Amino acid sequence: MTLIHTKYLLEQAQKSGYAIPAFNIHNLESVHCVLDTAKEMDSPVILAGTPSTYQYAGTPELVALVEAAAKDRGMQVALHLDHHTSFEDIEYKVKAGIRSAMVDGSHAPFEENIEITRKVVALCHRYGASVEAELGQLVGQEDDLIIDSVDEPYTDPVQAFDFANRTGIDSLAIAIGTAHGLYKETPKLDFERLRDIASRVSIPLVLHGASGVPSDDVSRCVSMGICKVNVATELKIAYADTLKAVFEDDPTVNDPRVYNIEAKKAMARVIRQKIDICGSAGRI
Structure with missing residues (x-):
């Protein structure tokens, strides 16, 4: 079995002061590109998919693809x-062999989120x-997840401590001013909130x-205790924009083995940059 859980990866990152990059994948090209670049840089990596990604690719097919690709590269x-x-969807996918799950009950009231988790x-x-919870x-959009506005956009540090202790989760996703999708202006992160949460929460x-x-x-977030960094939109944009340029340059191209070459290179550049920012290169 080449698919592993994330607990050990994240605890090692926490101990040594770096973060594991988690890239959202959608197809064969993105799987290959993330794994090849991570192997080249000796970086641990997480491949992530939203519910719509698994629906698009098929859970058994995606599990088989990632397992085969990882085995071929000698990677876990x-x-x-x-x-x-x-819950039923998570149960199905865990039974299919996936060993890392984020349950998102953040839309629910605090006590209900605890029970769900x-x-x-x-x-x-x-x-x-x-x-992960x-x-x-x-706010923002990531695949089929669309949130226009929220009542509680930031993580409460005291609640974070209580939540982690009462749920038994292995990692906690926090809200400190980031958003899904593209930003209309440079986000202003609440570093003091991150510092407070990190001082209270041990996971x-x-x-x-x-x-x-x-x-x-x-990088500052990583230095202050962030152990996993999620990247989705930048990877999709790099792939799509380059692909569009290829077709504009040569409208006659029709071989995916040809027109995907430059698009994969564009994704690889993003992946390398994120691995460098996370400080995860050479950590295997």
């Missing part, structure tokens, strides 16, 4: 459930799978919505 890889909300933790831990909400912390956040800000 974490395939992660990103922003999943359905505890149920998923009990399930996943029986199968040796790690669990979220407290506070990010690894996760930063969602890192696409478009200035590199120095992400």
Whole structure:
């Protein structure tokens, strides 16, 4: 089995002061590109997919693809459930071999979020799978996740401590001013809130919505206790924009083995940059 849970990866990152980059993948090209670049840089990596990604690719097919690609490269890889909300869906995918799940109950009231999360933790831990949960909400869009506005956009540090202790989660995604998708202006991160949360919560912390956040800000977050950095939109844009340019340059091209070459190179540049920002190169 080449698919692993994320608990050990994140604890090692926490101990040594770096972060694990988590890239949202959507197809064969993105899987290959993330794994090849991570192997080239000797970086641990997490492949993540939202519910719509698994629906698009098919859970058994995606599990088989990632397992085969990782085995062929001599790698152990974490395939992660990103922003999943359905207990039954998580159960199905964990039984299919996935060993890392994010249950997103952040839309629910605090006590309900705890109950949702505890149920998923009990399930996943029986199968040796790690669990990430979220407290506070990010606005914006990531695949099928669309949030226009929220009542509690930031994570409360006191609640974060209580939430982590009462749920038994392995990592906690926090809201400190990032958002999903593209930013209309440079985000202003609440570093003091991050410092407060990190001083209270002992488990690894996760930063969602890192696409478009200035590199120095992400690096600062990592230095202050962020152990996992999620990247989705930047990867999709690099791939799509380059692909469009290829077709504009040569409208006659029709071979995916040809027109994907430059698009994969564009994704690889983003992946290298994020690995450098996370400080995860050479950590295998």
